[in-house]
Amino acid sequence: MRHLISITDLTTEEIDSLIDTAEDIISRPEAYREVCKYKTLATLFFEPSTRTRLSFESAMLSLGGNVIGFSEAQSSSAAKGESVADTVRTVGCYADIIAMRHPKEGAPMVASAASTVPIINAGDGGHNHPTQTLTDLLTIRREFGRLDDFTIGFCGDLKFGRTVHSLITALSRYKGIKIVLISPEELKLPSYIKKDILQKNNIEYVHSTDLTAVMPMLDILYMTRVQRERFFNEDDYLRLRDSYILTPDKLAGAKSTLSIMHPLPRVNEISTEIDSDPRACYFRQVANGKFIRMALIMKLLEVGI
Amino acid sequence: MNVDSVRNGIVIDHIQAGKGMEIYKFLSLDSIESPVALLKNVQSRKLGKKDIIKIDGDIDIDLEVLGYIDPGITVNIIKDGTLAEKRHLELPETVTDVIRCKNPRCITSVEQGIKHIFKLTDRENRIYRCIYCESKAN
Numbered sequence: 001m002r003h004l005i006s007i008t009d010l011t012t013e014e015i016d017s018l019i020d021t022a023e024d025i026i027s028r029p030e031a032y033r034e035v036c037k038y039k040t041l042a043t044l045f046f047e048p049s050t051r052t053r054l055s056f057e058s059a060m061l062s063l064g065g066n067v068i069g070f071s072e073a074q075s076s077s078a079a080k081g082e083s084v085a086d087t088v089r090t091v092g093c094y095a096d097i098i099a100m101r102h103p104k105e106g107a108p109m110v111a112s113a114a115s116t117v118p119i120i121n122a123g124d125g126g127h128n129h130p131t132q133t134l135t136d137l138l139t140i141r142r143e144f145g146r147l148d149d150f151t152i153g154f155c156g157d158l159k160f161g162r163t164v165h166s167l168i169t170a171l172s173r174y175k176g177i178k179i180v181l182i183s184p185e186e187l188k189l190p191s192y193i194k195k196d197i198l199q200k201n202n203i204e205y206v207h208s209t210d211l212t213a214v215m216p217m218l219d220i221l222y223m224t225r226v227q228r229e230r231f232f233n234e235d236d237y238l239r240l241r242d243s244y245i246l247t248p249d250k251l252a253g254a255k256s257t258l259s260i261m262h263p264l265p266r267v268n269e270i271s272t273e274i275d276s277d278p279r280a281c282y283f284r285q286v287a288n289g290k291f292i293r294m295a296l297i298m299k300l301l302e303v304g305i
Numbered sequence: 306m307n308v309d310s311v312r313n314g315i316v317i318d319h320i321q322a323g324k325g326m327e328i329y330k331f332l333s334l335d336s337i338e339s340p341v342a343l344l345k346n347v348q349s350r351k352l353g354k355k356d357i358i359k360i361d362g363d364i365d366i367d368l369e370v371l372g373y374i375d376p377g378i379t380v381n382i383i384k385d386g387t388l389a390e391k392r393h394l395e396l397p398e399t400v401t402d403v404i405r406c407k408n409p410r411c412i413t414s415v416e417q418g419i420k421h422i423f424k425l426t427d428r429e430n431r432i433y434r435c436i437y438c439e440s441k442a443n
Contacts, residue, residue, distance in 0.1 A: 083416055106412040106437020110419060125410050127438055196426070 002300055003112040003119040007130040007166050012173045014299075016147075019138050021295035022288070029062065032294065035303050036065030042095035043069035044087065045122070046078055046102040051264060051286060052122050052131070056099040059293035068095060085114035092116040097301055118300040126162050131296065132263055133166040135289040140220060142288065143259040143281050149176035151217050156182075156224035156244050156269060158189040163263040164224060165193055172201040179205040180214050184240045187226065211244060216253045221246075223262045223282075225269045247271045254279070261285055314339065315366060316381040317358040322346055324375050325356030331370050331403075332358075339364065352377075369397040373404075373433075396431060399424050404433070404442050411438035 004010065010018070025032050041060040045053050048071060057067045070076045077087060084102065088111040091098055098115065100108050101122040108121035108128075123129040141147050152171070154164050158181055168189075171177045179198065181189050188207065198205050208214045215221075226244045228237050245268060246260070262270060262282040274280050298304060320328060325343050334341050339362025349355040371378050372394040382390040400423050406413045413419055413435070423433040423442050433442040 083418070084412065085416070085418075102412070103410075104412040104415060105408065105410050105439075106435070107416075109437050110412050110416055124412075125438075 001118055003108075003115075003121075004130050004296065004300065005108050005112055005119070005121045006128045007133045007170045009130070015134065015137060015170065018134060018292060018295045018299060019141055019147075021298065022138050022291040023142070025291045025294050031305050032063055032298075034064040035298060035305055036060060036063035036301065039063075039065040039097070039301060039303070040095045041065055041067050041069075041297065042091045042098045043067060043071070043122070044076070044091060044098055044100040044102075045069065045071045046073040046076070046100070046107070048072055049101055049123065051289065052101060052129075053099075055286075055289045056120075056122060056131075056293055056297075059290050059297060062290070063294055063297060065096075065297075069099075084110050087111075088115040088119065097297060120296065120300065123162075126160055129162055129166060131289070131293055132163050133170050134292045134296065135285060136163070136167050136222070136261065136263070137170060138288045138292045139261060139281060139285040140259070143261075143284070144219060147171075148174040150219040151178040151180060152220040152222060153180040153182050153211075153214060153218040154189075154222045154224070155211055155246075156226050157187045158183040158224070159187040160227075161224045164189070164222065167222065168193060169197055172197050172203050177203055179203060180217060181205060181207045182209070182211050182214060182244075183207075184209060184226070184236075184243070186236065186240075209243070211246070212250050212253065215250065216255070218258060219255065220259045220261060221254075223260065223270055225267055245269050245271065246274055248273050248277075251277070251279075310386065311359050311361045311383045312386050313363060314359070314361040314383055315364065316360075316383060317366075317371070318355070318379045318381060319349070319352060319377055320356035320358065321375050321377060322352065322354035322356055325358060328356075328371065328374055328378075329358060331374060332366065334358070334360065337362065337364060368392065368394060369400055370403050372397045373400045396425055396428060399436075400433065406435040406438060406440055407443065408435065408438050408440040411435060411440060413437055 043053050043056050060067050084107050092115050097118045099120040099122045102124050105125040105127035107124050108119055112119040158164050258279045260280045325345055329343050342359040344357040346354045347357055376394050376396045378394045380392040402421050405421050422436045424436050426432050426434045
């Protein structure tokens with residue numbers, strides 16, 4: 001029995017195979033309509049989420065399966081003090097696979113040790129969110145045609161942004177990746193990720209505080225939100241905020257083939273004027289999330305067409 | 306200062322000076338029946354000064370804990386007054402229930418009955434990380 005707790009649980013071949021399956025699902029969804037018939041997915045969301053939970057549920061329903069679960073801790077026995085281990089042991093009696101989001105880091109790992117059915121980490125606090133990374137990788141391959149030999153810029157909160165850390169980790173396995181880190185000094189990528197991931201894998205990277213200046217270099221721009229609560233003082237936040245908001249004028253020097261990605265939800269870091277630009281692919285990215293989750297559910301349930 | 310030789314037991318040698326008491330506590334040596342000697346600031350050619358713990362009695366020592374606290378330690382097993390075995394310790398790959406994760410966002414802060422496990426991620430810099438949340442041990 002396999003679980004997915006971190007993106008590093010999957011080999012590069014397995015990631016590529018999941019992406020292949022997702023693309024096949026996109027091209028002929030009818031072939032997959034009943035592959036999970038009589039199977040049940042439990043979505044255990046100990047904290048609220050719109051996209052991830054609905055994406056998992058939609059994925060299972062599109063595979064012909066059933067869905068049970070809860071969308072906040074208050075409506076579960078966790079509110080009575082039940083442990084994560086006991087919750088998944090119980091839910092394993094009703095479901096064939098569990099997708100779990102929990103505010104505490106490492107909760108899905110604890111769940112996987114106790115569970116009798118596969119556990120998918122649907123986000124554990126600020127730690128891991130492997131299905132977002134799979135979504136990002138599928139999006140890059142669909143938008144850009146490959147997963148090697150490109151320059152990707154990560155912009156915004158690179159210090160706390162789990163999606164950024166996870167995607168960098170995944171991309172470090174592919175050849176010819178160049179990374180441009182665009183952030184204020186306060187939100188730079190943590191040094192242990194530079195050392196353990198980028199330097200260890202000989203990934204070429206540069207740091208810049210100026211999004212406009214580096215724009216012409218980029219094949220992919222991965223935007224994240226600069227959050228007010230990450231700053232020690234309001235003045236710094238107000239000073240830096242606008243530098244990392246993507247507006248049409250900042251795209252002036254960008255390649256015509258650029259792909260603009262964002263894990264969403266967006267607040268104001270991408271101007272809505274960009275939405276109609278064909279280079280904006282964040283809503284296509286959302287759609288891809290469902291297909292890669294379908295592929296993952298199939299893999300962990302060991303079912304196929 | 307004279308301390309009787311150990312007949313059957315363990316001599317924990319080459320402890321970094323000042324760490325002897327920490328090891329004494331970690332091994333819960335205050336609760337064993339056998340004679341125990343903690344020697345502090347003993348002259349050492351190798352270290353300048355060192356601590357030594359002598360235990361005259363057959364007890365199980367958690368070498369994982371010792372290696373984590375001070376990988377330079379040597380453990381001598383004494384049988385019938387002679388050295389039967391000498392073990393040089395090194396940093397263990399994992400340590401279980403020795404240190405606690407201090408990250409308040411870690412699942413170990415709320416889940417009951419969970420083992421606190423740390424994994425060695427950087428031997429050169431002696432960095433251990435919680436296996437659940439990957440926070441650095443400190």
